[in-house]
Amino acid sequence: MTPTLISLTFDDGLRCQFERAVPILDQYDFSATFFLTANTDPIHIDGFPHPDWAKTDWNHEDVRFLKDMIRRRHEIGAHSVHHRHPFLDNDPKGEAEGSKRWIEERLEVEVSSYCYPFCRFTEPIKQAVVTAGYKQARAGASRIYGPERTTDLYRVNCRLVALDNPISVQIDARSHQIGRDGSECVDGWVQPDWYVLMFHGIGTLDDGWWPISVAEFERQMSELARLRDSGEVEVLTFADGGTRLRTEGLGKTTLLIR
Numbered sequence: 001m002t003p004t005l006i007s008l009t010f011d012d013g014l015r016c017q018f019e020r021a022v023p024i025l026d027q028y029d030f031s032a033t034f035f036l037t038a039n040t041d042p043i044h045i046d047g048f049p050h051p052d053w054a055k056t057d058w059n060h061e062d063v064r065f066l067k068d069m070i071r072r073r074h075e076i077g078a079h080s081v082h083h084r085h086p087f088l089d090n091d092p093k094g095e096a097e098g099s100k101r102w103i104e105e106r107l108e109v110e111v112s113s114y115c116y117p118f119c120r121f122t123e124p125i126k127q128a129v130v131t132a133g134y135k136q137a138r139a140g141a142s143r144i145y146g147p148e149r150t151t152d153l154y155r156v157n158c159r160l161v162a163l164d165n166p167i168s169v170q171i172d173a174r175s176h177q178i179g180r181d182g183s184e185c186v187d188g189w190v191q192p193d194w195y196v197l198m199f200h201g202i203g204t205l206d207d208g209w210w211p212i213s214v215a216e217f218e219r220q221m222s223e224l225a226r227l228r229d230s231g232e233v234e235v236l237t238f239a240d241g242g243t244r245l246r247t248e249g250l251g252k253t254t255l256l257i258r
Contacts, residue, residue, distance in 0.1 A: 016207035033238035035079035035115035038102035075237035077113035092128035136242030158196035179212035186223035
């Protein structure tokens with residue numbers, strides 16, 4: 001049986017991910033992809049009401065930490081410059097090219113992966129990503145994410161962890177979702193071809209969108225390690241997943257590569 005390719009991806013450059021998720025990933029020897037915004041804001045500002053979520057602000061210590069992550073085979077991808085409307089639609093070229101250049105200059109590594117903020121995908125935004133020189137881009141998360149094959153490397157679907165059976169919490173008259181411990185079926189990640197997971201907050205609602213507890217994240221990674229060790233899955237970065245599809249193909253996938 002050909003193992004499922006699984007990519008673990010993290011949005012927004014939240015500090016909780018680096019402080020809580022990375023040590024667990026390293027414990028199980030998993031490489032993951034972190035999509036970062038290219039600005040010095042110390043908190044994640046996206047135009048929506050929520051707690052002040054701490055994010056990387058690209059200070060000297062952040063850059064050193066990120067470079068060390070890369071040496072440990074993690075990937076850093078781009079997640080736009082501002083992560084706010086109306087920048088995404090008014091200047092898709094600046095958001096795609098600016099974030100790529102910003103990260104590459106600071107980390108001295110090629111940035112080949114992009115993640116569409118808010119999972120907002122339009123043809124002009126996609127073309128800006130293609131023109132900027134990215135090789136693959138992650139798009140949105142559908143509630144039904146089953147055994148479908150990736151056909152467009154600039155619109156790779158994913159599964160939003162914590163989407164099913166969440167706890168709803170009201171903040172500023174807005175409902176925020178928290179993943180319920182034990183609700184995620186890790187065995188269900190074993191699907192044909194390439195299965196991409198999306199994570200946000202690791203901890204509580206004070207840490208990021210759609211948070212899952214540290215204990216729940218550790219449980220998921222422990223079960224994923226079991227699947228890896230049994231040969232059912234292979235865990236690799238988002239960039240490596242894109243490379244695998246371009247060079248080897250999976251199943252009967254026909255890629256649309258621009």
